[in-house]
Amino acid sequence: MRFAFILSETFSGIRRNLSMVISVVLVTFISLTFVGSAGLLQMQINQMKGYWYDRVEVAIFLCNDTSTASSCAGGGVTDSQRDAIEAQLASEQAAAYVESYEYESQEQALELFQQQYANLDMAESVTADQLPESFRVSLVDPEQYEVVNEMFSGMAGVEVVSDQRELLESLFSLMNIASVIAIALAIIMLITAILLIATTIRLSAFSRRRETGIMRLVGASKTMIQLPFLAEGVVAALLGAALASIATWTIAKFFIADWLASEYPQTGFITSTDALWLVPLLFLIALVLAAVSSMLTLRRYLKV
Amino acid sequence: MIRFEDVTKVYDTTSRPALNGVTTEIERGEFVFLVGPSGSGKSTFIRLVQREEKASSGTVYVSGRDVSRLSSWRVPHLRRDLGVVFQDFRLLPNKNVFANVAFAMQVLGKRRGLINQAIPEVLETVGLQDKARRFPHELSGGEQQRVAIARAAVNKPAILLADEPTGNLDPDTSWGIMEVLDTIHQNGTTVVMATHDHEIVNTMRRRVIELDAGKIVRDEPEAGYEPADSTAQVQSRLRKSEVR
Numbered sequence: 298m299r300f301a302f303i304l305s306e307t308f309s310g311i312r313r314n315l316s317m318v319i320s321v322v323l324v325t326f327i328s329l330t331f332v333g334s335a336g337l338l339q340m341q342i343n344q345m346k347g348y349w350y351d352r353v354e355v356a357i358f359l360c361n362d363t364s365t366a367s368s369c370a371g372g373g374v375t376d377s378q379r380d381a382i383e384a385q386l387a388s389e390q391a392a393a394y395v396e397s398y399e400y401e402s403q404e405q406a407l408e409l410f411q412q413q414y415a416n417l418d419m420a421e422s423v424t425a426d427q428l429p430e431s432f433r434v435s436l437v438d439p440e441q442y443e444v445v446n447e448m449f450s451g452m453a454g455v456e457v458v459s460d461q462r463e464l465l466e467s468l469f470s471l472m473n474i475a476s477v478i479a480i481a482l483a484i485i486m487l488i489t490a491i492l493l494i495a496t497t498i499r500l501s502a503f504s505r506r507r508e509t510g511i512m513r514l515v516g517a518s519k520t521m522i523q524l525p526f527l528a529e530g531v532v533a534a535l536l537g538a539a540l541a542s543i544a545t546w547t548i549a550k551f552f553i554a555d556w557l558a559s560e561y562p563q564t565g566f567i568t569s570t571d572a573l574w575l576v577p578l579l580f581l582i583a584l585v586l587a588a589v590s591s592m593l594t595l596r597r598y599l600k601v
Numbered sequence: 602m603i604r605f606e607d608v609t610k611v612y613d614t615t616s617r618p619a620l621n622g623v624t625t626e627i628e629r630g631e632f633v634f635l636v637g638p639s640g641s642g643k644s645t646f647i648r649l650v651q652r653e654e655k656a657s658s659g660t661v662y663v664s665g666r667d668v669s670r671l672s673s674w675r676v677p678h679l680r681r682d683l684g685v686v687f688q689d690f691r692l693l694p695n696k697n698v699f700a701n702v703a704f705a706m707q708v709l710g711k712r713r714g715l716i717n718q719a720i721p722e723v724l725e726t727v728g729l730q731d732k733a734r735r736f737p738h739e740l741s742g743g744e745q746q747r748v749a750i751a752r753a754a755v756n757k758p759a760i761l762l763a764d765e766p767t768g769n770l771d772p773d774t775s776w777g778i779m780e781v782l783d784t785i786h787q788n789g790t791t792v793v794m795a796t797h798d799h800e801i802v803n804t805m806r807r808r809v810i811e812l813d814a815g816k817i818v819r820d821e822p823e824a825g826y827e828p829a830d831s832t833a834q835v836q837s838r839l840r841k842s843e844v845r
Contacts, residue, residue, distance in 0.1 A: 299710040507693055508704075514651075514691075515756060516680030517708035519673075 306525035325537025328486030333545030335479035348565030378454030494590035538583035608659035637812035643795035684753030743774035
């Protein structure tokens with residue numbers, strides 16, 4: 298009886314206030330979609346980090362005869378220098394950081410180069426001795442690049458130690474900026490949503506002031522008086538969250554998992570199932586929204 | 602039942618108190634008229650009993666409870682012991698008579714069976730048993746006030762507070778309302794009625810508490826009420842303002 302009554306009061310409130318409730322639904326929908334998109338971006342960044350960091354290595358480029366770097370003043374790397382570097386890689390000291398390493402000769406480098414740039418005319422004219430030989434090192438912990446850099450960059454015959462992660466970092470920082478922007482927009486929209494829900498509750502309280510006045514008069518409990526208004530905000534916010542969840546999932550499914558993944562097959566992308574992890578988060582935010590705006594409003598406009 | 606101990610209520614510190622050191626007691630089962638000119642503190646008296654307002658100083662006891670020390674979530678329990686009727690009826694225009702009265706029971710979570718049993722009884726008490734399906738705009742003012750009384754009485758409160766219940770009604774209709782209030786009183790309910798309708802007070806011969814400028818100036822059993830000639834008062838006030 299009591300529950301059914303509160304429910305019917307809630308829905309009559311929504312009916313009377315339909316346009317406001319719809320605007321609350323839409324604003325929550327948009328703001329939570331921004332939150333969801335930022336979430337997807339972050340998930341994608343993590344996914345790519347995991348994917349690439351396993352494949353990306355530290356390259357120790359050795360001097361060749363054409364190197365111009367100051368560390369290569371003595372000309373191309375000698376056999377004894379190369380052996381010393383390899384011994385260092387295999388040493389106990391390095392074992393804590395180096396998982397494995399591979400030697401890449403100038404010929405192998407040329408082969409890879411020609412594969413990667415097969416469509417450039419220049420690829421034909423490059424010769425093996427223009428390219429550096431290198432040690433491809435994969436690290437136990439990719440974050441430990443600096444230690445490895447220090448260990449090898451001072452050695453004779455080493456031109457440069459390069460961390461190929463750096464290339465990716467710039468991409469990731471771009472994606473991070475994008476997700477920060479999305480979060481910033483989301484926060485602005487969420488504040489709008491809070492104020493809008495507060496206004497909706499206030500309007501609703503005003504349009505039902507006769508009812509609430511009588512409820513107070515006959516001694517209805519605080520719950521009985523305030524719950525329908527609270528529920529109104531919660532229902533609208535949850536509807537918005539539901540729409541935002543669908544939108545987020547749609548982006549993950551059709552844009553990322555289907556389209557991007559087929560355009561860039563060699564890259565690891567998140568799947569639409571991963572996007573489902575964001576759904577509880579979006580619903581939680583919606584609940585917090587409704588709770589905050591109700592606290593702002595009920596105390597002031599629905600005194601008992 | 603209701604006890605005021607040196608109660609003062611100040612709404613606005615710059616003007617005089619609405620109630621000023623009022624001490625009185627109303628016993629269970631009494632029928633009391635609260636009389637006095639506009640602004641004498643009658644409505645404030647009723648609002649203090651309901652705890653719509655808190656006393657600035659002094660203590661108000663209702664059914665043995667100090668209402669100012671009631672926590673806000675206990676206030677609804679106090680109000681379930683009170684039925685309140687106003688000059689402006691305060692009915693819900695989109696609900697019919699039955700639903701208006703039922704609303705007061707629904708919001709307290711009463712069972713449907715109880716509601717269906719209690720409402721015909723209370724509508725009979727106020728004489729509206731044939732009009733349960735009518736909407737407020739289809740009723741006369743007197744009938745609307747009967748609905749409001751039915752709503753106030755349906756939860757069987759110990760005290761019925763009526764703030765100028767006949768203020769909007771013509772004399773004949775007012776008598777009908779008084780009969781209804783009298784019936785409810787005879788069923789054991791304490792009735793406190795604020796009014797400045799001297800004809801009613803003089804005919805009923807009940808206890809009269811007269812307020813003037815926030816103070817009790819008279820408290821007599823089975824008394825009458827002769828208000829100062831309000832027309833003369835207004836005229837003299839108008840004249841003064843002209844002089845200024």
